[in-house]
Amino acid sequence: MGTAVTTTIDIRVVSLLQTLTDFFKGPSCPKCPECGSNISGDLCPNLDCPIKVAKWITHWCSPEAVDIPALDQARVEQLASHRLVVHPGELYELGQGDWDRLEDVSAGQLAEIQGQMQSSKLAEPSALLFGLRLPGVDTNLAKRLICVFGSIDKLRETKPRQLQQAGELSEQQAVEIRRWFRDSVNRQALQMLEQNGFRFSG
Numbered sequence: 198m199g200t201a202v203t204t205t206i207d208i209r210v211v212s213l214l215q216t217l218t219d220f221f222k223g224p225s226c227p228k229c230p231e232c233g234s235n236i237s238g239d240l241c242p243n244l245d246c247p248i249k250v251a252k253w254i255t256h257w258c259s260p261e262a263v264d265i266p267a268l269d270q271a272r273v274e275q276l277a278s279h280r281l282v283v284h285p286g287e288l289y290e291l292g293q294g295d296w297d298r299l300e301d302v303s304a305g306q307l308a309e310i311q312g313q314m315q316s317s318k319l320a321e322p323s324a325l326l327f328g329l330r331l332p333g334v335d336t337n338l339a340k341r342l343i344c345v346f347g348s349i350d351k352l353r354e355t356k357p358r359q360l361q362q363a364g365e366l367s368e369q370q371a372v373e374i375r376r377w378f379r380d381s382v383n384r385q386a387l388q389m390l391e392q393n394g395f396r397f398s399g
């Protein structure tokens with residue numbers, strides 16, 4: 198009898214606590230299916246969220262960017278979900294042991310991926326810029342910015358005011374481009390790409 202009463206009280210306390218917890222949490226936020234972070238808008242705020250990483254790497258490998266078709270979306274998603282890469286620079290640092298973790302990739306297919314990755318180092322500056330996925334920079338804007346500023350290095354050093362004037366950009370676009378180049382992950386990506394044979398100076 199005593200036990201039954203205690204159990205009933207326990208259940209009431211638990212359900213009251215749950216109600217209070219729900220109340221203080223507010224309406225439940227949508228969560229990123231991959232990393233579980235609360236999503237604001239339709240964007241996962243987690244910098245190394247595998248979904249975000251996979252989108253960037255897939256974009257990097259697209260024909261309009263550095264063109265690595267052998268590294269298709271399924272393979273990119275595996276690299277991201279195994280946390281083997283967080284930005285395109287890390288693709289070029291993967292060792293044999295990392296590649297071995299991909300499922301269903303034969304030695305021949307891996308050689309094809311690596312051959313295309315080698316050729317990607319010769320991509321045009323505007324294709325590289327497009328591949329870096331700066332906010333609002335589509336293929337046309339990437340071509341125009343390279344045409345105006347000459348190189349990614351020059352673009353990276355340009356102050357927002359000059360970016361805005363010479364590049365015919367809105368103030369917000371110029372600020373966002375500047376901010377992209379100052380971000381630590383993006384800077385690390387550029388540095389790693391340079392260490393692996395990419396040239397951003399023109």
Ligand SMILES: [Zn+2]
Nearest residue numbers: 229232241246
């Ligand atoms: Zn996420």
